[in-house]
């Protein structure tokens with residue numbers, strides 16, 4: 001399990017991969033006319049991210065940027081002497097604000113004096129990631145975890161604070177012109193429609209070209225990972241799982257033979273099969289939770305049911321948020337109820 005999601009495979013025959021193997025770390029491979037796939041190594045549990053360099057006039061438009069770490073900036077510096085020597089970066093588009101996508105954006109922006117664009121609705125979340133949690137926000141997180149059944153949340157958050165102090169993401173790119181949902185953007189000879197969806201990250205944007213059929217899917221559709229769906233205290237009141245399922249319906253409206261360029265894993269065709277599998281996976285999780293809500297029970301107590309094991313470390317943080325997202329979706333569907341005890345504890349029961 002990583003911050004971007006947990007491994008979840010489709011059966012082999014359902015997806016058809018463009019290539020047998022990805023390019024080596026830091027190297028590029030042309031996957032469509034004028035589109036270079038750059039495999040960027042990541043210094044986190046998830047070992048790579050795919051970035052897309054699209055020929056645009058005398059330079060490149062770059063989609064996503066890598067993690068804010070020297071291993072990623074070293075790749076960018078090396079590319080200055082090769083790929084970018086004759087064709088420099090001209091602008092950056094971000095699918096969403098997660099650190100492996102946005103992490104080098106400010107650094108590249110300052111280095112090359114180029115514009116960075118992302119959805120306007122993503123900007124507050126992006127700023128929050130850059131600022132890190134304030135004492136008030138951390139306390140709200142502690143209270144949230146305690147309410148959802150983790151009695152030792154205070155000690156647990158103290159260990160998280162230690163991990164976060166090491167986070168190097170402390171620079172926010174300047175965004176003068178946000179990207180607008182439903183509009184078209186020309187990149188070289190490509191014409192992309194912007195498709196904005198919620199669920200994995202607020203205001204995540206995918207880029208769809210109708211001719212030839214190609215979807216730069218960000219983290220919304222991944223071939224081997226079920227994208228993380230979290231309901232944190234900051235988003236309380238939203239229904240990220242419901243939003244994600246709606247996004248799957250929306251993307252299922254694209255042609256079945258669309259080539260998908262995902263942020264993790266290899267480019268593939270089989271969009272409809274993958275969407276069906278991701279949807280079924282979440283419906284199965286919902287059914288599993290329903291079966292195990294026998295008496296009023298907390299999200300924390302239900303986590304081993306959902307994951308089949310006791311989670312450790314940062315996975316508890318991810319897992320509880322994802323478990324709450326599923327439980328709150330059951331509440332939205334009027335299949336479960338949330339009870340509040342006098343002590344401020346939340347417990348779920350079936351309707």
Ligand SMILES: [Zn+2]
Nearest residue numbers: 004098201219
């Ligand atoms: Zn993400």
